[in-house]
Amino acid sequence: QENVRIATEGAYAPWNFLNDSGEPAGYEIDLAHAICEQAGLSCEFIVNDWDSIIPNLLAGNYDAIMAGMSITEERQQTINFSDEYFPPDPSRYVALAGAAIDFEPLSGARIGVQGGTIQADHAESNLAQDNTVISFTTADQAVADLAAGNLDAIFADGAYVDPIVSASGGSIEYTGPEIMIGEGMAVGLRKEDADLTARINDAIAALKADGTVDGLIAQWFDGRGPYYAD
Amino acid sequence: MIEDVTFWLSYLTNGKHLAWYGSFQFTIFAALVGGFFAVVFGLLGATLKASRHFPLRLIGSTYSSIVRGVPDVLFFLFFPLAFEQAVEWFVSTQVCTPEAIAAQTSPWPPCKEANWFLGTGEYLLLASVSLGLVYGAFATNVIHGAMRAVPAGQLEAARAYGMSSTQVLWRVHIRQMWVYALPGLSNVWMLIVKSTSLLSLLQIADIVLWADRLGAPNFLPAVGLVHEDWRWRYYLVLFVFYILVTWLSERVFEALMRRAGRGILSEEPT
Amino acid sequence: MKQAEPSAAEASPVVELRNLHKSFGALEVLKGISFIAREGQVVSLIGSSGSGKSTLLRCINMLEIPDRGEVLIDGEAVALKGEGPERRIGDENQIRRIRSELGMVFQSFNLWAHLTILENVMEAPLVVQKRQRAEVEAEARAMLDKVGIGAKADAYPAQLSGGQQQRAAIARALCINPRVMLFDEPTSALDPELEVEVLRVIKLLADEGRTMVLVTHDMDFARSVSDRVIFLHQGLIEEEGSPDEVFGATRSARLKQFLNAANHD
Amino acid sequence: MKQAEPSAAEASPVVELRNLHKSFGALEVLKGISFIAREGQVVSLIGSSGSGKSTLLRCINMLEIPDRGEVLIDGEAVALKGEGPERRIGDENQIRRIRSELGMVFQSFNLWAHLTILENVMEAPLVVQKRQRAEVEAEARAMLDKVGIGAKADAYPAQLSGGQQQRAAIARALCINPRVMLFDEPTSALDPELEVEVLRVIKLLADEGRTMVLVTHDMDFARSVSDRVIFLHQGLIEEEGSPDEVFGATRSARLKQFLNAANHD
Amino acid sequence: MQAFLDDLAIMAPAVLFNIYFAAASIPIGFVLAVFLALGKASSNPLVNLLSRGYIYAFRGSPLFIQFFMFYSLALSLNVAVWRPLGISGFVLHPLFIGPLVLVLNTSAYSAEIFYGALRAVPRGAVEAARAYGMSRSQQFRRVVWPNLIRLAWPAYTNEVVFLFHATAIVYFALPVIGTQKDLMITAKGLFERDFNAFLHFPVAALYFLLVSLVIFFVFGLIYQRLMRHLPAQPRLRFMPGWLR
C-alpha cells in the first residue's frame, strides 16, 4: 500500500482544523480518509503553514495538499490539481452587526483577508485602489481583528464565514455582494505525480457518484451545501 | 465553583493543550543542541580566525562577519532550504542513475531517489544546526576575543618555563580563556534561547505556533471551546517562560563563571 | 657591597651574549650588546626607562628573538633561523630545554592566575620536567617556606599582596632548579616595605652563589648585591664594571647624570 | 629643608580638622585626627601604606565623609547632617563653594580624558566659578607655562607622559586659585626622572608661600619642602612636628622603623 | 542576471520599510534608554526596581513574542480604548505598533549598554569633578555623559545594527497592510511564487548587509570624532552584545 502524506493547514474550519486533542479534523480530513480508502492508499496528515504549503509540496516533504485550496490558473503553473472536491462557492463579506458599509462603490474600508488566498488576490486587484486591504497569516487572525473592531469587513470563502456568522449570535453578519471566484477546491499535487493524480481523481469521482462527498459536505457545512447532486 | 475548576482543568489538559506543553521539548531541544553546535562552530571559527594561513583566516572572518551582518530570521528561512537541497544534490550524485535523472520532470530533486523527506525530527535538527551556524558566528567572535584577552604575561611565563606550544595552549591559554569567553557565551546562549521563538517559521509546531492556535478566536463548537481572541494570554505564558529560562540560565552561568574564574576573579581571602 | 671574588673571573660562562641587535619596527632598541655572566656571578642591568633593559633580559630566554647576534647558554648557542625581524627559533626542543634552565622572574610576576601558589610552583617541574608529583610537592613547599610564604601555598595569586606574589614568582623560578635566575625589576611594583622582603630573598640567593642577571632601578641594591653592573644607554653598554668602578668611579657623563637623578629619587 | 618661619605659627588656620573619625565597614581607618594647617604652611602626611593618609586628605574636601569630627576651612565648619556611616553633606552649595577653594591633585591625576589639557584647566573656572572665557584662557595658558607644559595646551591627556600629566593636574588645581592645594602622592606614579620635574613644581609653589597639604612617600622631599610633618600610624597621629623634629629627633619607635625602611628604599 | 537585477529593483522600496522601522525607533529608544540606565543606577529603590524590572523583562524575552503580545493586547483594548479615542486605525497600524514595540525593546537593550558604560566611567574623573565643586548636574553633563557615550558607542552601534536586523520580523508577527511589505516579506513572497531560494533570500541579505555597513560607517565616523582624544584609537568592531 502506497503511503501518501497530505498537508493541511489546520486553521480553516470546517475544512480543516485541529480538534481538542490536537489532531487534524474537518471535512477535508474525513474526505481524505475516504479517498485513500477508495484508492487503496495509506494516508498520513502533516500540518503545514499556509504560506509555505506549496513550496514544501515541491520540496517533497509531502505528496498532496488538502487545505481548502482553490484551483487557480496561477497555482496551476506550478502544481497540478485533482478534480475538485468542493464546488465553486461564492466568497462573502462579513462585518460587525450594524456596520452599514456602502458597497456602491466600496471605498475607504478596511478589508481583512488571509494572505495568499484567492480572496486576497481578488481584493488586491479590485479593492486595493480605494480601500485598505490587510492580509493576515491565518484566517483566524483576520476574524480576531474583525471582532475587535480593527477591520470594517473580512472577505473570505462563504463556507468559511458561514459558521462564524451563525455562531456569533448576531454580532457578525453578512454584508455586501456574494462574489464568485475560484473554480472549486481540489487536491494539490506535484506535476510529475500524474499517476497519483489519476488515482485520486478516480476515487473522487467514485465518491461523488455514491454520494459520500455530498454526505460529508452536509455533515460539515451545516446542511448548507453546495452539493454535487444539484 | 467546583464545576468551574473541573472545566478549566479539563480544558487545560485537553489534547491541544497537551500538545502545546509537549512542544516545549522542541524549544528546549533546539536551544540545547543549537547551543552545542554554536560552541563547536565558534571554536572552529575562532581557530580559523587565529590561523597563520591567510585563506583560512579569511574564511573564519568572512563567516563571522557575513552571518552577523544579516538578520537571523533570513538565515532560518534560507539555510534549511539550502541545506536540504545540498543534501539532496549530494545524495543524487550517489544514487541517481542517468535514466532516473532523464526521467525526472520537475526541476528538483535531480531524481526521485534523492528526495529527502523532512519531518518534525529532521526540521528540528536542521533548525538546531541553523541556530548553531548563526550563533556560531557570534561565538567565533567571543572565543576569538577571549583568547586574545588572556594576558600576554601569563603565556609568556609558560613559555619562559619551557612549555611547548600545545602545553601553553591547553594548560594556560584555553584554561584561562573561559573566564573571558563565558560572559559573551552567556549572551550568545540567551540569543539562542530567544531565537527558539522563531522555530514556528521552520515548520515546527513549537510553543509559539500552539499558543497562536490555542489563542485564536473560535466560533465553532465542533472545533472546541468557543472563545474570543485569547492570544495575548497564551503569549503571556510564553513571555513568563522565557523570562524564567533567562533567569535560570543566568544562575547556571554564574555558577560556571565561579568555577572558571577561581583564582582569576575571586579576591576574597582564604 | 659584595666583594668581587677573584675566582669569579675564571669561572665558566653561563650566559653569553654576542653582538645582540633588536629593533621594534623602526625603533632600534639594542644596537650590539655583548657580555658574559659567569657561574655564580650576579650581573645587574641598570639604565633609564626605555633603554632596553627588559628587552635585553627577554632576549636571553628568547621571549624576544634578537634580529642579529648570538646567545649562548652554558656555551651552547641557541639555534635560530632566518634573518632580521623574520628570525625564528630554530629548534623547539632545544629552546624548551634551555628555557627550563633559565628561571625568569617577571616584573609583573605573571603568576598563573588560575592555579594556587603551590600549583604555580609545581607546574613547570611536573609538566616540563616531568618529575614525580610527591617529590616536586615536597620541594615546592620547602621553596615557599624559604621565601617565607609557606602559609600561602593554597591561596590563589590574586589573594596575595604584591610582595608575596613576587616571592611566589621567585619560588616558582627556583623550583625548576635553574642554572641562572633572570629578574626583571623585581621590586618596582612593590611598596617600600614589601620591597625590603623581596630584596632580602634575592640577597639570600646571591649569597648562596647562584648565577643571576637582574634589571633594577634600585642603585643601592645593585651596589650591594652585584658582581658586575652594566649601564645601558641608547641601546649600547655605556659603562660596565664592578659596583665600585661603576658607582664609585663613574666615567661616563650620562651615567653620572642618571645616578644623580636616581639618588634624588 | 625650609626654615620654619616664626610668623607661620601665628598665621590664621586655613584647614582645621577636629577629632576626625572614619571607618569603612568594620575597618576603622581614622580614629580621631586633629590638626591645623595655617596660611602659607606646607603640611606633609607620611605613614605606611594603608595608614589612612589618602582617606584623611579626601576627608578635607569631603570626597569621604568623616563619621565623626569636624572640618573647618578658613574657620568655617563644613555642614554635615546625620550620624556615623549615614552622615551626609549638609549644604550642597556650601560644599561646592568650599571645594572650589581646595585644589586637589590626585595620585592618578584624574585628568578628564575627553578634554584637551587647556580645556581641563579651564573647565572648573568656567563651569563652577562661571568666569569669563577670555580671562580664564589667558590665566590657564600662563599656568601651563609656569608648570612647563605650555606647549602641550592643545594635546589630550593620553598624549602626555606621566610627569606632564601630573603637572597638568597641578595647573588645573592652581587655576581655580585655591586657598589650599591638596596633593595625594604627587609622584608615586612617576618614574624617577619625571618625579624630579613634578617635585620642582611643588617646591616652587611652596616657596611662593602657598598653603599645601600633601601626602608623600618621599622622605627627602617631605623634609625639604614641609613646615610640618605628620606621621600617621594605625589611624592616629603618632608623631608630628617640624621636619627637624620628626626626622632629626625621632621619638616614636614605629616612626624610626618606618624611616629605616624608607631609607632602604 | 536579469532576475537578480529585477529582484534588486523589486526590493528597493521594501528596504525603506526596514529603514523606517529602525529610524523611527532608534532616536526615541536612545532617549528612553538613557533614563532607564540612570534609573537602574538610581539609589531610589522604587525607580531602581522599576527600571531593572523593565530592562530584565524586555531583554529576557524574545522580540517575536513581544510583537505578538503587544499586538493582541492592543487589539483587545481596541473597542474599549482606542475606538472611543478615535485612534484605532493609528494604534493598530504596523507602522505605529511596529516601532512602538521596537522602541520598548531597544530601549531595554541600550539601557543595559548605557548602564554598563555608566559604571565604567572612570571614578577618578568624576571625583575630580566633585573635588572642583561641580554640582551633580554639572558632573553629569560635563564629565559623566561625555565619558559614558564614548564608552557605550561601540556596543550601541551594534545594538543599532541588530535593531535594524530585528525589523525583519515585524511583518512575521503583524498583519500586512496593502502593499506595505518589508524586505523579508517581499523576499518570502517572491520565493513562494517561483521557489528560487538561492536568488531571493541572498538579494534580501545583500540589502541588509549593505544597510548594516552604512550604519557601521556612519557610526564609525562619529566614533572617530568622539575618540579624537585618544592617540591610538581602537577600531570600532562588530561585536555581539546582549542581543535579542
Ligand SMILES: Nc1ncnc2c1ncn2[C@@H]1O[C@H](COP(=O)(O)OP(=O)(O)OP(=O)(O)O)[C@@H](O)[C@H]1O
Ligand atoms: N613589543 C614591543 N613592541 C614595540 N616596541 C617595544 C616592545 N617592547 C619594548 N618596546 C620599546 O622598546 C624600548 C625599550 O623597552 P624596554 O622594555 O626594554 O625598556 P626598559 O629599559 O626595560 O624600560 P623600563 O625601565 O621602563 O622597564 C621602549 O622604547 C619600548 O617602547
Ligand SMILES: Nc1ncnc2c1ncn2[C@@H]1O[C@H](COP(=O)(O)OP(=O)(O)OP(=O)(O)O)[C@@H](O)[C@H]1O
Ligand atoms: N572606599 C573604601 N572602601 C573600603 N576600604 C577602603 C576604602 N578606601 C580606603 N579603604 C581602606 O582604608 C585603609 C586606608 O586607606 P588609604 O587609601 O587612606 O591608605 P593610604 O595611607 O593612602 O595608603 P597608600 O599609601 O597605599 O595610598 C586601607 O586599608 C584601605 O584598604
Ligand SMILES: [Mg+2]
Ligand atoms: Mg622594563
Ligand SMILES: [Mg+2]
Ligand atoms: Mg593613598
